[in-house]
Amino acid sequence: MIKLSIALPAVILFLLLTGCSALPLFDASETTLTTLGPQAWIDAPVSGQTLHLSSAPFEVVVHGNAASGVTGVELSVNGQVLAKTNPPNGSEPFTYIVFDWTPPAPGTYQLSARAQAGELYGSPAQVEVIVVVEDSGEAPSFPLSPTLAVESEHAGCQYTALVNLFCRSGPGRIYPDLDDFVANQIAPVVGILADQSHVQVLGPNFGAACFVPLGADFGQLSGDCNDLPMVTAPPPPTFTPSPTPEPLATSTPRPTSTPVPPQCSDRADNDGDGRTDLADRECRDADDNDEANR
Numbered sequence: 001m002i003k004l005s006i007a008l009p010a011v012i013l014f015l016l017l018t019g020c021s022a023l024p025l026f027d028a029s030e031t032t033l034t035t036l037g038p039q040a041w042i043d044a045p046v047s048g049q050t051l052h053l054s055s056a057p058f059e060v061v062v063h064g065n066a067a068s069g070v071t072g073v074e075l076s077v078n079g080q081v082l083a084k085t086n087p088p089n090g091s092e093p094f095t096y097i098v099f100d101w102t103p104p105a106p107g108t109y110q111l112s113a114r115a116q117a118g119e120l121y122g123s124p125a126q127v128e129v130i131v132v133v134e135d136s137g138e139a140p141s142f143p144l145s146p147t148l149a150v151e152s153e154h155a156g157c158q159y160t161a162l163v164n165l166f167c168r169s170g171p172g173r174i175y176p177d178l179d180d181f182v183a184n185q186i187a188p189v190v191g192i193l194a195d196q197s198h199v200q201v202l203g204p205n206f207g208a209a210c211f212v213p214l215g216a217d218f219g220q221l222s223g224d225c226n227d228l229p230m231v232t233a234p235p236p237p238t239f240t241p242s243p244t245p246e247p248l249a250t251s252t253p254r255p256t257s258t259p260v261p262p263q264c265s266d267r268a269d270n271d272g273d274g275r276t277d278l279a280d281r282e283c284r285d286a287d288d289n290d291e292a293n294r
């Protein structure tokens with residue numbers, strides 16, 4: 001069962017907080033979303049989250065962005081499209097949609113969302129969640145990195161985003177986004193890559209460990225950031241290519257022969273008496289195949 005709602009007040013609040021304009025989001029590849037076509041990302045739930053079936057329906061929060069304007073947002077579960085909606089105010093560069101989703105049974109589900117701009121669809125954003133029957137009364141669990149154990153030792157080191165950007169599960173555009181920053185938003189730092197290109201932070205919205213880029217174009221550190229623990233990037237996600245369909249075999253049509261008409265209707269003088277077809281007295285009818293004298 002799926003039910004969706006349009007969070008228009010949230011969009012208005014977001015625009016006011018960001019200077020009354022929907023700013024383009026940046027990612028670690030130094031490429032703006034507006035140059036990549038329509039983009040979508042799932043804010044909630046986060047990948048790896050455990051959901052208790054007794055708490056359904058669950059809110060699936062999706063953002064969409066396109067320079068030419070988002071004309072639609074589509075939600076799929078396990079490859080099946082469950083809902084598609086158009087932004088309430090027509091085509092806008094930034095939109096925010098909330099879907100209500102009720103899983104039919106416990107299990108592992110892959111949620112996928114993609115944005116549409118005109119006839120063009122963007123690449124899907126995906127998260128995987130686990131739905132269980134047991135209700136322990138605890139809040140849903142989040143997969144946290146082992147490096148979070150050192151958070152208290154470096155609570156004074158903070159990351160400040162200089163632009164809107166994604167916080168991803170790894171350092172680069174190929175990794176799925178787990179959270180996002182708006183300009184001047186701050187989050188605690190828990191580790192840094194050896195090449196110092198990215199730091200691992202606690203996402204400002206959901207608290208999940210994720211990577212953000214360092215640099216004058218993205219974000220900077222402040223506070224006590226000496227001796228940050230080194231973290232390693234997770235393996236890049238693997239994608240299974242779709243098989244290329246084989247072309248269908250085509251048969252060569254056989255040549256057809258043209259039927260030969262009977263002599264008494266072939267417009268020829270077959271017996272050489274100067275008369276053709278039914279003008280020849282030897283032809284009984286048009287189907288007669290003997291024009292010769294009898």
